[in-house]
Amino acid sequence: MRPTLEVARDLIGKMLVYRKDGNRLIVRLTDVEAYIGEDDPACHAAVGRTVRNEIMYGIGGFSYIYFIYGMYHCLNVVTEQKDYPSAILLRGAEPIEGLELMKINYPEAKNGKYTNGPGKLCRALNLTRAENGLDLTKDTLYFEDHDYIVGRIEASGRIGINKGKKRKWRFFDPDSEWLSV
């Protein structure tokens, strides 16, 4: 299992595939953030082990999806080994396949931007807590490498949080049109 920051950087440009009801929804990741360990104040595991963040304490390769602000879900990828809580939040992506279905899932998306934010991404892919804890090595939700070459990858502070902003744990493709705001 490789270090979370390394995995996060590698995820940029990779394909995220979600198979459901015979359809395939594919997006190319452009924007991710790492949340690592109990001493990261912005990480959900900062308060210790709870029912909600339990999945982050397991081995890497599983999905961690939580519900927030009463209306949005966020999709994370659990990394590292057992008992070391860490995850990568998928913030933004570019739709590659299944655009019609995303449009149905998220008809009121502005400017056709279905996936340029963590809440929107989950809505477009129709991911909810029901998809929490999925094994990402199985064939429902998984990653593919299409050998897409990302021109540049930049690191910055994380977005939308109050604590732990100093850590430059957000990785993104600065040339993409699909970055979160």
Place this chain on the structure above:
DNA sequence: TGTTGGATCAACT
């Protein structure tokens, strides 16, 4: 049993 605030988004001023 009750209160509070959050890894968001869109629509306001």
Place this chain on the structure above:
DNA sequence: GTTGATCCAACAC
């Protein structure tokens, strides 16, 4: 730049 929408887990009582 600020606010409302609106759920659930965490924590205080």
